[in-house]
Structure formats: structure tokens, C-alpha cells
Amino acid sequence: MKKLFYVVAMSIVFVLFIAADRSSPNQYGMKKGTPGIKSISALAFGPDGILFIGDSKSASVFAIDTKDKTAVDKAANVEIKNIDVKIAAALGTEAKNIRIKDIVVNPVSKKIYCAVENMDGTPVLLKLEGETIQPVSLKDIEFSVSSIANVPGEDQKDNRGRSLRESVISDLNYDNGTVMLSGISNQEFSSAFRVIPFPFTDKQQQSSLEIYHAAHGKYETNSPIRTFTTTTLNGKKYLVASYTCTPLVLFAMDELQQGKHVKGRTVGEFGAGNSPIDMITVTNKDNSYLVMANSSRPVMRVNYKKIATYEGSLTEPIKESFSTAGVDFVTLPVVSVLQMDKLDDTKVLILQRKSNGDLDLSTLTDRLFS
Amino acid sequence: MDNYIKTGFCILCSLVFYFTFIGCAEKRGDPGSVSIQWESDKAVAIIFPQQFLSSVPKDSVKELLHIRLANADQPVIGDYFFKNNEVVFKPIISFTRGLKYKVYVRNELIDEITIPATNSISTPEILAVYPALDTLPENLLKFYILFSKPMQEGDELKHIRLIKDDRDTLSSVFLDLELWNNERTMLTLWLDPGRIKRDLQPNKLMGPPLIKGSHYQLLIDRDWQDAEGILSKESLTKNFFTSSRDSVSPDEKKWTINIPNAGTKDQLIIKFNEPLDHVLAERTISVINASGNEVKGKLKVNDHGSIVYFSPDSEWKSGDHAVEIESRLEDLAGNNLDRLFDVDLNEKQELTKKIHKRQFEIR
Numbered sequence: 053m054k055k056l057f058y059v060v061a062m063s064i065v066f067v068l069f070i071a072a073d074r075s076s077p078n079q080y081g082m083k084k085g086t087p088g089i090k091s092i093s094a095l096a097f098g099p100d101g102i103l104f105i106g107d108s109k110s111a112s113v114f115a116i117d118t119k120d121k122t123a124v125d126k127a128a129n130v131e132i133k134n135i136d137v138k139i140a141a142a143l144g145t146e147a148k149n150i151r152i153k154d155i156v157v158n159p160v161s162k163k164i165y166c167a168v169e170n171m172d173g174t175p176v177l178l179k180l181e182g183e184t185i186q187p188v189s190l191k192d193i194e195f196s197v198s199s200i201a202n203v204p205g206e207d208q209k210d211n212r213g214r215s216l217r218e219s220v221i222s223d224l225n226y227d228n229g230t231v232m233l234s235g236i237s238n239q240e241f242s243s244a245f246r247v248i249p250f251p252f253t254d255k256q257q258q259s260s261l262e263i264y265h266a267a268h269g270k271y272e273t274n275s276p277i278r279t280f281t282t283t284t285l286n287g288k289k290y291l292v293a294s295y296t297c298t299p300l301v302l303f304a305m306d307e308l309q310q311g312k313h314v315k316g317r318t319v320g321e322f323g324a325g326n327s328p329i330d331m332i333t334v335t336n337k338d339n340s341y342l343v344m345a346n347s348s349r350p351v352m353r354v355n356y357k358k359i360a361t362y363e364g365s366l367t368e369p370i371k372e373s374f375s376t377a378g379v380d381f382v383t384l385p386v387v388s389v390l391q392m393d394k395l396d397d398t399k400v401l402i403l404q405r406k407s408n409g410d411l412d413l414s415t416l417t418d419r420l421f422s
Numbered sequence: 423m424d425n426y427i428k429t430g431f432c433i434l435c436s437l438v439f440y441f442t443f444i445g446c447a448e449k450r451g452d453p454g455s456v457s458i459q460w461e462s463d464k465a466v467a468i469i470f471p472q473q474f475l476s477s478v479p480k481d482s483v484k485e486l487l488h489i490r491l492a493n494a495d496q497p498v499i500g501d502y503f504f505k506n507n508e509v510v511f512k513p514i515i516s517f518t519r520g521l522k523y524k525v526y527v528r529n530e531l532i533d534e535i536t537i538p539a540t541n542s543i544s545t546p547e548i549l550a551v552y553p554a555l556d557t558l559p560e561n562l563l564k565f566y567i568l569f570s571k572p573m574q575e576g577d578e579l580k581h582i583r584l585i586k587d588d589r590d591t592l593s594s595v596f597l598d599l600e601l602w603n604n605e606r607t608m609l610t611l612w613l614d615p616g617r618i619k620r621d622l623q624p625n626k627l628m629g630p631p632l633i634k635g636s637h638y639q640l641l642i643d644r645d646w647q648d649a650e651g652i653l654s655k656e657s658l659t660k661n662f663f664t665s666s667r668d669s670v671s672p673d674e675k676k677w678t679i680n681i682p683n684a685g686t687k688d689q690l691i692i693k694f695n696e697p698l699d700h701v702l703a704e705r706t707i708s709v710i711n712a713s714g715n716e717v718k719g720k721l722k723v724n725d726h727g728s729i730v731y732f733s734p735d736s737e738w739k740s741g742d743h744a745v746e747i748e749s750r751l752e753d754l755a756g757n758n759l760d761r762l763f764d765v766d767l768n769e770k771q772e773l774t775k776k777i778h779k780r781q782f783e784i785r
Contacts, residue, residue: 109604144491144498145518149651151576170515171574172464172649173606187499187514220601236599239610239702240750240758275615296597296616327598347598 080115081251082194087114089190092167092175094224094233095156098250103158103165104231105177106221111201113224113231113248117194120161120179127162127396132183132413135403139168139178142185147411155391155403155413162396164413180413198252200233219244223331226250227282232291234277245277247308279331281342285360292342292359294328300342300379302359319362320378322352330392334400336421343400343421345389351402353421354381384420456525456535458517459510463650465517465537468525470509478527483509492522492534519651546571546648548658551640552700553754554725556661559668560634561618563756563763565611566701567642572606572649581646582611584631585639595631606649608701615756619764632664668755671762672698674747674778684740684784690732692745699752700727706748709734710779712741727754738784745780 077083080102091109098104101121105114132138136147143150153167153175164180165188177188219235226232235244280293282305289305293316300320307314322328327347333356334341342354362379390411391403398418405411456474459467468489478486488497489511500513517523520539525532552566578600584592597612613631632638640660645653676695682688690709700723709717709732719734749760756763759778 138496141491141494141496142499143515144489144500144513144523145515145521146491149518169575171647171651172516173572174515176514185496185499220599236601239699239705240752240756275619296614 077196078117078194079251080117080196081253082115082117082196084192084194086191087116087193087195087197089114089175091173092153092169092177093221095154095165095167096224096226096231097156097158097160097165098226098231101158101160103156104224104226104250105167106224106233107175108220108235109173111199111219113198113200113233113252115196115198115231115250115252116190118158118165118179118188120158120163123160124162125396127157127399129399129415129417130164130180130395130401130413131415132180134410135413136411138183139166139185142178143168143170143176145170152391152403152411155393155401157393157395157401159394164401196252198231198248200235200246200248222277223279225281227289232280232282234280234293236276245308279328279344281331281333283333283340283342283356283359285356292331294322294331294344296327300354300359318378319359320354320381322346322349322381329390332392332394332400334394334398334421336398336418339421341421343384343392345392345402349383351384351386351389351392351416352381353384354379384416386416386420456533458535458537461516463540463542465519467510467512468517468523468535469505470511470525472507472509474533475509475527480504486528487511488526488529489513490524490526492524497526498523540650540652542650542652544571545652546573546646546654547656548642548654550725551642551658551660552725553697553727554700555697555727557663557665558632559666559755560630560632560664561667561669561755561763562632562664563613563615563618563752563754564699565613565640567609567611569607569609569646569648571652573602573609574647574649574651575600575602575606578609578611581643583641583643585641586633587637588639592631594628615763618756634664634666636664638662638664668696668753668757669762669764670753671757672696672751672753672759674745674759674780677780679745679780679782681782681784682738684738687734687737690734690745692730692732694728694730697727697754699754700725702751703727703730706751707732708746710744710746711739712743717743740784743782743784745782747778747780749776749778 088110089105089107091107092105093108094106096104098115101118103116103118105116107114136150136152139152140147140150149171151169153169155164155166157164166178166180168176168178170176177190179186179188219237222234222236224231224233229250231248231250233246235246237244275295277293278295280291283290283292291303291305291308293301293303295301299318300322301316301318303314303316326349329345329347331342331344334343340356342356342359344352344354346352358379386402386404388405389402390405393401395401395415398421400416401413402416403411403413457469458465459469470487475483475487484502487502487509490497498513500511503510503512517537519537522534522536524534547570549568549570551568553562579596579598582596584595586592595613595617597614599612601610601612602608617625617628617631619625638661640662642658644655644657647653672694678693680691680693682690692707703723704721707721707730709719711717717734718736719732722731723729724731747759750758752758
């Protein structure tokens with residue numbers, strides 16, 4: 053009898069456990085299941101080891117719980133030569149058949165996460181433990197999702213399937229309960245920027261807006277944002293964005309509201325013939341820096357204090373060829389950086405194409421940010 | 423007699439073994455060796471027969487059995503599972519055709535397997551380049567390149583050149599953006615908007631990418647790789663001449679609409695007064711009936727992007743109808759129904775609307 057009671061009790065506990073496991077959302081509203089991720093265009097870490105995945109193909113942002121939340125204060129320097137060859141070998145193919153789409157560092161555990169795409173478009177999420185490459189499972193995990201296909205107030209003329217706007221997520225960031233992403237349309241020349249509160253809710257509270265910046269105060273443009281980050285200047289939150297030809301533009305975060313025509317202030321022109329690739333904020337002792345990687349120029353460093361005190365907006369065209377204007381910046385002796393993220397408070401992880409063609413993962417030390 | 427029985431028994435055993443062997447071989451090659459599992463022409467897994475792994479305890483397969491790419495010293499990552507007394511190894515991405523993989527048990531090489539190179543005979547081809555016209559405005563914003571098969575992303579600009587007046591290969595004319603549609607069959611190729619947009623730094627420094635009154639050749643090289651790794655064999659040249667700048671937004675009020683009769687399934691024909699963006703025209707125009715519902719049918723845009731043919735699925739019903747156009751429809755210079763590509767802040771701006779309408783009546 054005792055044995056029967058024990059078996060029944062255990063069965064109830066087991067059933068309750070399974071039920072809780074399957075249907076109860078966690079504190080971020082995530083449920084267990086398999087997210088149908090079709091592509092990984094951009095990655096960004098949120099709180100508690102939550103990783104946001106921008107999926108251009110399914111026009112969605114996924115939040116997955118990596119359960120990787122053991123806090124580490126300082127990260128060891130990372131030096132991995134030929135990372136593309138090593139990742140390709142771990143996937144059973146050659147480097148020419150894969151593309152590294154994004155690399156981010158979990159700010160809690162300081163572990164490196166890497167989005168890779170096979171030549172047939174299959175997306176893969178990997179985690180680096182030293183030089184060991186491990187897959188991050190995207191099956192039976194806790195996740196939530198927010199669709200960016202249809203936003204209230206936007207045309208929803210997709211009834212024949214032909215009005216669906218295809219766009220590529222160019223950058224993704226998380227800041228204080230908000231997921232932000234910039235998109236580049238495949239067809240129209242436009243800037244799509246979305247602000248989505250996290251945890252995601254069924255009610256679509258996300259905002260879709262048109263962001264303009266006025267070049268030289270004359271012609272307004274809503275060209276697509278290539279990369280962006282957020283910062284606080286003089287106690288106010290700002291979105292710092294950069295575009296092709298490298299203008300640096302500030303937008304007040306409190307103005308980023310649904311349907312608004314938001315104008316930014318151009319504070320710097322960092323050079324024509326170049327596209328910004330990645331942008332991060334590095335804080336070191338008393339200084340906070342914007343660090344930007346570029347397609348045709350070296351990594352640039354801008355002291356936020358200089359941005360904060362730069363009151364102007366560029367209104368005059370630059371006279372000298374390929375020169376720069378606006379807020380002062382420093383060019384770092386680092387070139388051909390394709391991806392960049394903060395490794396810890398003082399170090400920056402870079403994916404760099406070397407002059408011999410190798411693709412290496414390495415660390416920029418605080419020497420460059422002091 | 424005993425010897426005869428022994429010999430007979432041996433022959434019988436051999437025959438049984440032989441037929442068992444042949445039976446298996448018909449099913450899936452040599453039963454003693456590994457085999458490839460195919461799905462949609464992709465090598466998605468390697469299957470190991472039980473006898474192959476007889477020395478490996480079931481619970482140690484993951485630790486003791488490894489597959490490595492030839493010349494690589496690290497194992498391929500993937501899942502191991504058991505199926506019908508066989509061990510199946512499924513890598514995260516499918517095995518690459520034409521590559522050789524080595525099988526190790528306890529770090530000892532015990533077999534090699536080569537994934538056959540593709541037997542696909544269909545090489546990728548360029549189906550169309552839009553705009554298809556041979557005279558284009560000097561402030562043309564983009565080209566679309568349509569492929570017959572899904573393509574591989576990366577290094578697109580290495581395959582594309584723009585040559586002016588048969589002499590100069592132009593540099594920095596395209597935006598370094600890889601914009602494929604979801605199926606990766608259509609690439610959008612932007613001419614650098616910074617050079618087109620008046621007064622922007624690149625425009626001031628380098629001038630616009632195209633100049634009025636010139637002949638250009640858009641050269642698209644062969645050797646583009648499709649998603650299966652197959653290279654395109656044909657290159658393509660598009661010749662065009664540049665005309666004046668287009669600084670006027672498309673205006674639906676200037677379009678001509680040929681209205682079909684009620685009770686027929688005749689085409690509704692919308693003639694633009696200028697060529698428009700072919701791909702956007704296909705996606706931004708719809709026909710609405712008197713009750714405000716969309717009329718189902720097929721919409722086709724001619725190659726030049728100047729005429730839309732709409733064929734209804736059912737016969738037209740008499741009454742008021744409308745052609746609805748999303749304002750994001752652009753002309754070849756990126757001017758849409760609501761705004762110009764270059765918006766001059768000194769000029770008065772009109773309020774924008776998301777949907778434009780042209781009413782018509784079916785009788």
C-alpha cells in the first residue's frame with residue numbers, strides 16, 4: 053500500500069513537473085519549444101543570458117534562453133587564428149562554404165556566440181569555449197518571438213502574398229527592456245527602424261518609424277541605418293546611428309514613437325567611400341567611447357564627452373576630398389574589422405581579415421581605450 | 423559420406439551468406455560499410471551498421487566514434503542516434519558534396535567516405551535584369567538580377583562591373599549591400615545612393631554614378647555559385663544609354679486604364695506614363711471592388727515596367743472599382759508616389775498618404 057502511494061505521488065509530481073515545464077512561461081514570458089528560425093542575420097544579448105536573434109527570412113525577432121548565466125567579471129584574451137577554417141571543419145565543410153553573420157559576447161558569462169550560415173542558407177548558432185566550438189541547440193528551448201512582418205498602422209496588404217516587404221535586418225540591439233532593430237528593404241530605398249518592448253507580449257506594442265537625417269540641412273534622407281548603438285548624453289538617452297558614407301547621427305530615444313517622422317542630428321561625417329560595419333560603446337575609467345568598425349577605413353574611436361558637448365549639426369558640405377567633419381574622432385591602428393563586440397568592460401573582441409587573407413578572432417586591449 | 427555432408431553444408435552456408443549479402447547490398451550497398459542518408463539531394467547523415475561498431479559500447483558511441491573532414495583534426499559536430507540497430511550520425515549542416523570524410527573509432531582511422539559531387543545538371547542562369555529598357559535615367563537607383571536557382575550569398579560585387587563608353591570600368595558605383603530575396607533568387611543591386619543624392623558628400627566628391635548621354639555596359643560575370651555550389655556558365659551583358667534625370671514622382675492620375683466589360687474575364691490594363699520599378703509594380707498594385715474587397719486574379723507587369731495586365735479569376739461584376747497603389751511604388755530613380763528620392767527641405771512638402779486610388783466603373 054505504501055509502495056502504491058509512493059508510485060502515485062511520484063506520478064503526480066512528474067505530471068506536474070512536465071506540465072510546468074511545457075506550458076508555464078518563465079519570467080520573460082518564454083515557453084519551451086522549437087523556434088522555427090530560418091535565418092540568423094543579427095545577434096544581441098539581453099539580460100540573464102537571453103539572446104535575441106534577428107531572423108530576416110521569417111521577419112521575426114526571437115529571444116532564446118541560453119541558460120548561460122554564470123557571471124564572469126573578466127574575460128581572458130581571445131586569439132583564434134583562422135576561425136573560419138576551424139568553424140568550417142567543425143561543421144564538416146570548407147571555409148568558402150560558410151559565412152560568419154554575426155559574433156556577440158554574452159555580457160554575463162563572457163562567452164562568445166557566433167551565427168554562421170551554410171552555402172544553402174542553413175543557419176547555425178555556435179558557442180566558443182576557448183578554441184572549442186560547440187553548437188547551441190535551437191530545439192526544445194525556452195523562447196519567445198515577436199513578428200516584425202505586420203505592425204499595426206502599417207499597410208498589411210499581404211493578401212496575395214505580393215505586398216510582403218522583404219528586408220534584411222542590418223543591426224539589432226537591446227537596451228533596458230527594449231529591443232531595437234534596423235532593417236534595409238530589398239526594394240524601396242527606405243529606413244525601417246523598430247522598437248519592441250521586451251518581454252514580448254501578444255499585444256504588438258512595437259513601433260515602426262521613419263528616421264531621417266538631414267545632410268547639410270538641405271536634402272532630407274531616410275536612407276537605411278547600417279549599424280547603431282545607444283548611449284546616455286547629458287542624462288538623456290540617445291540612439292547613435294551610422295549610414296553608408298559614415299555620417300554619425302543622434303536621435304533622442306524618447307522621440308522614437310510609432311508612426312513618427314523622426315529627425316536626427318548629424319554630429320559627424322567620418323568619411324566618404326566607406327560603410328560602417330559595427331558599433332559598440334566601451335567604458336574605461338572616466339571615459340566612455342563609441343567604437344566603430346568600417347568597411348574601408350580603420351576602427352574609429354569617439355569620446356562620448358565630445359559628442360555630448362558638440363551642440364552643432366553639420367550644415368555645410370565638406371570641402372576637401374574624403375575629409376571629415378563634426379565631432380573629433382581618433383583613428384585606431386586596427387583595420388579590416390568585420391565584427392566587433394565588447395569582451396568585457398575593457399576589452400573588445402574583433403573578427404579581422406588579415407593582410408594574408410586569414411580571418412582571425414582577437415582581442416583589442418584597454419590600451420586603445422585609455 | 424561425411425565429407426560430402428560437410429562440403430554440402432559449407433556450400434549451403436556460403437549460399438545463405440551470399441544471398442543475405444546480395445539482399446542487403448541491393449538495399450543499401452555493402453552491409454559492412456557505412457552509407458549515406460539523402461534528403462532532397464542533400465547528404466544529411468551517415469549510417470553505421472551494427473557490425474561496424476561491434477566493439478563500441480552503445481553508451482560510448484558519442485565519445486568513441488568521430489567523423490572528420492579529411493585534413494581536419496577536429497570532429498564534425500552533430501547528433502548521434504540509434505535506429506534499427508544502426509547508428510546514425512547527423513551533422514548540423516548537411517555533408518558537402520565532393521568532400522571526403524574520415525571515420526575514426528578510438529582515434530583510429532577505420533573508413534573513409536566521399537560524398538559524391540552533385541549530379542545536378544542544371545547550372546544557375548540569369549533569367550532577367552530589370553529595368554529591361556535600354557535607355558535609363560541618369561539617376562537610376564537600382565538593378566534587379568533574377569536567377570533561375572537559389573544562389574549563394576557573398577562577394578556579389580566581384581561578379582559585377584559597370585563600363586562606361588566601352589572604356590572605363592567604374593569604381594565605387596554600387597552599394598556594398600547584399601540584398602537577396604528570401605528565396606535568394608533575386609539580387610537587388612543599388613547604385614550608390616550617396617552619389618545620386620544631390621549635395622551629399624560622395625555626390626560632391628565623386629559625382630553621380632551615371633552621367634546623361636553616355637553608353638554603359640553592365641557586365642555580370644560567370645562563375646556565380648548557387649546554393650548547391652554549382653557555378654553559372656554564362657556571363658551576361660546589359661547595354662544601356664542614359665537619358666535626363668527623373669525628378670518627378672510617379673502620378674497615378676496620369677495613367678491610362680483600359681476598362682474591361684462586365685461579364686467578361688478580359689484583362690484590366692493599366693498603362694503608366696513612364697517605366698516604373700518592375701518588382702515594386704508587381705507587389706504594390708491591387709484591384710478593389712465596390713464592397714472594398716480585393717478582386718482576386720493574376721497581375722503581370724511587362725518587361726519594360728510600363729504596363730500592368732490584371733486578369734481576374736472570375737468574371738467582372740458591374741459597379742465601381744478602384745486600382746489601389748501603395749505609395750512605396752517607385753520609378754526607376756527611386757521617387758515614390760509620396761516623395762522624391764531627393765527631398766529639398768526648402769520646398770513645401772505635401773502631406774503623404776499610404777494608399778493612392780484610381781476609381782473606375784465596370785459596365
